Amino acid sequence: MPALTPTVAELYRTYGASALRRARSILGDEARAHDVVQDTFVSLLAHPEQFAGRSAFSTWLYSAVTHRCLNILRDQGNRARLLDRHAEAAAPSGGHGGAPEELAAVRALLVRLPAELAQIAVHYYIDGMTHHEIAEVLGCSRRRIGTLLESLPGHAQEIR
CATH class of the missing domain: 1.10.1740.10 (RNA polymerase sigma factor, region 2, helix turn helix motif)
Known part of the structure; x- marks a missing residue:
């Protein structure tokens, strides 16, 4: 250390x-x-x-x-409500989701996602960070970030 x-x-x-x-x-x-x-x-x-x-x-x-x-x-237990309230503030930040309804859907999923995947989703969809930037922040490989982001649709189906 x-x-x-x-x-x-x-x-x-x-x-x-x-x-x-x-x-x-x-x-x-x-x-x-x-x-x-x-x-x-x-x-x-x-x-x-x-x-x-x-x-x-x-x-x-x-x-x-x-x-x-x-x-x-x-x-x-207020994650989705609080993040939805700020959807308009997050949208102009250059996030990848773009449309407010897409951002709202991502925020609703954050409540139920595993912590690491929720953090990656925030960095990608709200902050507009690249896979490489997220990997640097979280201290893991870019490939891991891509794999986890690809798993989001599966998590969404399981949650629904």
């Missing part, structure tokens, strides 16, 4: 605003977004080993915040 050379406070000052934007875009709730960012940095302070240094700190933070946000939405 690489030592975190800058202090957690310095990392927060540098990356806190972008982490907050990320949390706010997923949760659609300012207070909860602040809580997620604070919890992520407090967790890092308590367990610095969770940043293994396999990627840039910003990449790790982006992934950690996304994961925490998805867990919050799943745990509260």
Whole structure:
């Protein structure tokens, strides 16, 4: 594990605003977004080993915040409702889904997808990231991302 050379406070000052934007875009709730960012940095302070240094700190933070946000939405059972409310805000971001009804369908599925697949779907359909970019963020191969995205229709059929 690489030592975190800058202090957690310095990392927060540098990356806190972008982490907050990320949390706010997923949760659609300012207070909860602040809580997620604070919890992520407090967790890092308590367990610095969770940043293994396999990627840039910003990449790790982006992934950690996304994961925490998805867990919050799943745990509260409000994931589809909250994400649907923000469909119009997500559509112009360059996502691959394009049509609002497609984005709404993806968001409805997020509630029931396995956590990793839900995170990949958010990165692909909402953030508009490429397979390569998602693989970098999640620390896996581009091929794995493609395979998992190809499995989405099968998951949709099982859920319906």
